[in-house]
Amino acid sequence: MSTPADVISLASPAPRFAFIRGLRLGDLPLIPIAILSGIAFVAIFANQLAPHNPEIGSLAARFKPPFWEAGGSTKYLLGTDQLGRDVLSRLIFGARVSMIVGFTAVIFAGILGTALGILSGYLGGWVDQVIMRLTDTWLALPALMFAIFLAAIAGPSMWNIVIILGITYWTRYARVIRGEVLSLKEREFVRLAIVAGCSKLTIMRRHILPNIINSAIVIGTLMLGVVIITEATLSFLGVGVPPPEPAWGLMLSDGKQSLMVGRWWLTIFPGCCIMLMVLSANVLGDWLRVKFDPQLRQL
Amino acid sequence: MKGYIIRRLGYCLLSLFLLSLTIFFFVRVTGDPATLLVEPGASAADIAAIHHQFGLDQPLWVQYALFMASLLSGDLGQSFYYRMPVLELYLARLPNSLMLAVVAMSFSLLIGIPSGIMASVRVGRFWDSAGKVFALLGLSLPSFWVGLVMILVFSVYLGWLPSSGSGTPWHLIMPAFALGWYFAASHMRLTRSSMLEVLGSEYVKLARLKGLPQSLVIAKHAFKNALIPVLTLAGINLVIMVNVAVVVEVVFAWPGIGRLLYEGIAFRDFPVVQGVVLMGGTMIVVVNMVIDILYAVIDPRIRLEK
Amino acid sequence: MPSAPLLELENLSTHYVSAQGTRVVRAVDEVSLRIHAGETLGIVGESGSGKSTLALTILRVLPPAAHIVSGRMMFEGEDLLTKSDEEMRQVRGRRIAMILQDPMASLNPLFTIGNQVAEPIRVHEGAPRAAAWSRARELLRSVRIPSPETRVKQYPHEMSGGRRQRIVGAIGMSCEPRLLIADEPTTSLDLTIQAQYLKLLRDLQRTHGLALIFITHNLGIVAKMCDQLAVMYAGRVVESGPVSRIFNAPAHPYTEALLNSIPRMSDDRQRLTAIDGQPPDLAKLPAGCAFAPRCPRAFDRCLQAAPPELALGDGRTARCWLAAPALGTAAAADLRREAV
Numbered sequence: 001m002s003t004p005a006d007v008i009s010l011a012s013p014a015p016r017f018a019f020i021r022g023l024r025l026g027d028l029p030l031i032p033i034a035i036l037s038g039i040a041f042v043a044i045f046a047n048q049l050a051p052h053n054p055e056i057g058s059l060a061a062r063f064k065p066p067f068w069e070a071g072g073s074t075k076y077l078l079g080t081d082q083l084g085r086d087v088l089s090r091l092i093f094g095a096r097v098s099m100i101v102g103f104t105a106v107i108f109a110g111i112l113g114t115a116l117g118i119l120s121g122y123l124g125g126w127v128d129q130v131i132m133r134l135t136d137t138w139l140a141l142p143a144l145m146f147a148i149f150l151a152a153i154a155g156p157s158m159w160n161i162v163i164i165l166g167i168t169y170w171t172r173y174a175r176v177i178r179g180e181v182l183s184l185k186e187r188e189f190v191r192l193a194i195v196a197g198c199s200k201l202t203i204m205r206r207h208i209l210p211n212i213i214n215s216a217i218v219i220g221t222l223m224l225g226v227v228i229i230t231e232a233t234l235s236f237l238g239v240g241v242p243p244p245e246p247a248w249g250l251m252l253s254d255g256k257q258s259l260m261v262g263r264w265w266l267t268i269f270p271g272c273c274i275m276l277m278v279l280s281a282n283v284l285g286d287w288l289r290v291k292f293d294p295q296l297r298q299l
Numbered sequence: 300m301k302g303y304i305i306r307r308l309g310y311c312l313l314s315l316f317l318l319s320l321t322i323f324f325f326v327r328v329t330g331d332p333a334t335l336l337v338e339p340g341a342s343a344a345d346i347a348a349i350h351h352q353f354g355l356d357q358p359l360w361v362q363y364a365l366f367m368a369s370l371l372s373g374d375l376g377q378s379f380y381y382r383m384p385v386l387e388l389y390l391a392r393l394p395n396s397l398m399l400a401v402v403a404m405s406f407s408l409l410i411g412i413p414s415g416i417m418a419s420v421r422v423g424r425f426w427d428s429a430g431k432v433f434a435l436l437g438l439s440l441p442s443f444w445v446g447l448v449m450i451l452v453f454s455v456y457l458g459w460l461p462s463s464g465s466g467t468p469w470h471l472i473m474p475a476f477a478l479g480w481y482f483a484a485s486h487m488r489l490t491r492s493s494m495l496e497v498l499g500s501e502y503v504k505l506a507r508l509k510g511l512p513q514s515l516v517i518a519k520h521a522f523k524n525a526l527i528p529v530l531t532l533a534g535i536n537l538v539i540m541v542n543v544a545v546v547v548e549v550v551f552a553w554p555g556i557g558r559l560l561y562e563g564i565a566f567r568d569f570p571v572v573q574g575v576v577l578m579g580g581t582m583i584v585v586v587n588m589v590i591d592i593l594y595a596v597i598d599p600r601i602r603l604e605k
Numbered sequence: 606m607p608s609a610p611l612l613e614l615e616n617l618s619t620h621y622v623s624a625q626g627t628r629v630v631r632a633v634d635e636v637s638l639r640i641h642a643g644e645t646l647g648i649v650g651e652s653g654s655g656k657s658t659l660a661l662t663i664l665r666v667l668p669p670a671a672h673i674v675s676g677r678m679m680f681e682g683e684d685l686l687t688k689s690d691e692e693m694r695q696v697r698g699r700r701i702a703m704i705l706q707d708p709m710a711s712l713n714p715l716f717t718i719g720n721q722v723a724e725p726i727r728v729h730e731g732a733p734r735a736a737a738w739s740r741a742r743e744l745l746r747s748v749r750i751p752s753p754e755t756r757v758k759q760y761p762h763e764m765s766g767g768r769r770q771r772i773v774g775a776i777g778m779s780c781e782p783r784l785l786i787a788d789e790p791t792t793s794l795d796l797t798i799q800a801q802y803l804k805l806l807r808d809l810q811r812t813h814g815l816a817l818i819f820i821t822h823n824l825g826i827v828a829k830m831c832d833q834l835a836v837m838y839a840g841r842v843v844e845s846g847p848v849s850r851i852f853n854a855p856a857h858p859y860t861e862a863l864l865n866s867i868p869r870m871s872d873d874r875q876r877l878t879a880i881d882g883q884p885p886d887l888a889k890l891p892a893g894c895a896f897a898p899r900c901p902r903a904f905d906r907c908l909q910a911a912p913p914e915l916a917l918g919d920g921r922t923a924r925c926w927l928a929a930p931a932l933g934t935a936a937a938a939d940l941r942r943e944a945v
Contacts, residue, residue, distance in 0.1 A: 145580075238565065259455065
């Protein structure tokens with residue numbers, strides 16, 4: 001006599017990470033992965049890698065250009081800013097800020113968005129209506145404006161920014177996840193589970209959730225770039241991660257002051273870092289989306 | 300058609316209601332709203348006065364009613380810094396942002412649409428790959444950084460263009476380009492996919508079977524059909540542009556509503572911040588509705604059906 | 606003595622190649638056909654048999670993944686495959702026209718009927734706008750659309766399905782082509798409208814001396830409309846010849862099965878006869894006859910070697926080893942021994 005659990009496990013769909021088995025090294029987008037890993041590495045070992053203290057500078061060494069220009073020195077490889085702080089060290093510690101804020105915000109938004117998407121899609125009815133109306137309204141307001149508004153209210157702190165970014169971007173997940181859940185609901189194994197008497201919560205947790213994790217990961221990777229840019233923008237405007245934490249956006253804001261006198265290194269280097277990280281995240285996200293799609297549709 | 304319009308109107312009103320609710324909610328959830336609503340450096344008596352004026356000691360729904368009442372009568376509060384009604388400030392700056400957005404939108408369409416068409420007609424070859432790279436760069440470069448780099452190149456090194464302020468068309472070029480850059484990539488992608496879809500349609504196949512030259516097939520049959528979704532997106536994006544121009548306006552010191560928002564934050568002038576966000580959100584919701592309705596009017600299929 | 610055919614296809618093959626070059630789909634495989642002026646040739650087959658690809662091949666309007674790999678297409682004495690793009694463009698719509706299956710999808714929703722009917726006239730004959738539109742109104746009248754003056758200014762979605770298909774027919778006839786290819790033109794029409802439309806096509810054919818290639822999966826229409834018939838399976842023509850003779854005595858088991866599967870009022874049978882199995886994957890065709898796996902009369906030879914096109918006399922051909930005994934050759938004698 002088989003128990004409902006046996007019946008259900010027989011009918012479950014293909015294992016989630018099956019695609020990994022067929023993967024060869026040449027398939028992977030190596031450059032983006034290398035860049036992101038590099039940034040992560042730098043972020044983790046910032047203390048060991050940075051030649052100077054990013055927060056304290058020597059006023060005697062203000063505005064030094066990068067070492068290959070006249071007036072530069074190898075002591076400050078990429079130059080110094082208006083307070084004599086080493087640009088390279090600030091970039092390295094800035095990586096830490098970007099990584100932490102970026103990943104945490106993406107995960108936070110992901111958890112919130114996925115949970116609401118599942119609830120909305122699976123439970124339907126008024127829950128669905130309410131969540132969808134909320135999503136529509138949220139999406140109507142440009143994320144940047146919303147984030148600025150919240151940042152202005154909440155006051156500066158790194159964790160506030162993470163929360164704000166999470167609140168701003170959960171809707172991107174919710175929409176897509178809800179759509180997937182709607183089609184998953186019709187599948188055999190879900191119906192079997194219902195018939196076997198599983199509670200709604202169990203079904204959502206054990207059957208729906210594992211199957212939409214793939215989508216959530218793809219969305220998350222694509223959101224990483226957007227989140228980083230938004231964080232940089234907030235920092236640039238002065239409502240992001242507060243000083244003296246060296247956020248790349250903040251470095252750009254500082255650099256703007258002396259742009260007109262040609263101190264290009266204060267603008268170019270932080271911007272390039274942002275660009276590299278976002279580009280890598282976008283390329284990786286695109287690749288993941290193409291790779292995961294066949295799995296998702298289970299054709 | 301009538302039913303369509305009424306439904307759109309309904310959604311619009313619902314969204315506006317939710318928008319005001321959201322803003323109301325967030326202002327109150329992060330602590331005593333009085334601290335936001337008073338000028339920096341106010342005394343305890345001032346704070347008490349604010350409490351009374353905004354009814355902060357009253358139940359929430361009363362507060363919301365008061366809030367909505369003042370909104371609907373056009374009162375968005377008074378700016379601390381400028382000592383003027385926020386609405387007046389906003390409307391004074393709005394034309395500048397609109398002008399910037401219109402020029403930026405023109406740039407983005409002038410760049411995005413032709414490159415999207417080229418990418419779709421030459422799928423898999425040079426133009427398509429170039430287009431993909433362009434799209435990726437558009438998404439990955441923050442607009443303000445593009446602006447900063449442009450200042451570096453065109454103002455500092457080449458000295459061709461002014462780096463800030465407004466007044467002449469020369470002042471407009473760089474900020475418009477920086478603002479339009481991201482959207483150009485988005486328009487290019489949509490044009491490309493829309494063209495591809497149209498090029499695979501039966502009526503394009505029939506046009507070729509009729510013996511029409513390829514240029515006519517693309518210019519007449521494919522183009523007009525493919526453009527519909529792109530123009531719809533452009534309309535929506537225009538309003539979004541106005542509102543996200545904040546950073547570009549800051550970089551180039553352009554006197555629009557984005558700069559106003561920045562000033563509001565820098566000077567801790569909360570009524571201005573709230574006012575800009577409310578107006579921005581309202582503008583977007585209303586324009587979306589108008590576009591939806593216009594769409595119905597223009598597309599002969601919908602117009603003659605309902 | 607038979608006159609020269611208007612269009613003659615000799616060993617025509619069109620293959621689709623996948624992006625990586627790994628998968629080759631033989632959509633049209635060694636097809637030979639001919640049609641004379643004023644004649645109606647029916648091309649019959651299941652979905653995926655290659656009929657539509659064949660039509661698109663003749664007009665060389667194929668997607669980029671498709672390549673015409675071999676053969677000749679002789680139209681009025683010229684090989685269409687040797688023509689340049691510009692020369693081919695002048696053939697399309699003007700000397701050979703084609704109508705597609707779904708009239709709603711074939712007409713551009715954003716342009717008026719008049720615009721779309723007048724268009725080929727303006728492009729091919731350089732006619733000025735007024736003259737072209739006047740011709741357009743005449744054409745609409747000739748396809749029996751009432752009040753053409755008002756219709757000309759209307760949009761496609763304002764018409765019913767039957768009217769739209771007539772308009773597509775009018776577009777096809779606009780430059781007085783010698784050959785009209787109709788790819789399942791009645792499939793998306795109601796049955797009652799179908800009959801009217803077929804009558805219209807026949808009348809047009811008579812008035813203009815048009816040759817008509819009629820692609821369909823419906824043998825009933827073939828019986829009513831066509832003089833000649835070609836049956837396609839897996840990209841190949843498996844049987845061809847005059848319609849009445851094929852219907853009386855089909856030479857290929859596939860044709861026979863198709864004819865048997867048509868339900869008839871006089872039937873005593875309780876169940877419909879379907880053909881067992883599935884059409885083959887055109888990228889992985891078997892070494893022998895493509896129909897052999899499903900053929901009730903297949904024998905060893907069928908699975909080993911694909912039969913060539915055999916001429917059976919009387920203007921008929923068949924690709925079947927069973928037809929070989931009728932030729933009385935020594936090779937056929939071998940076959941008879943193997944079959945036993």
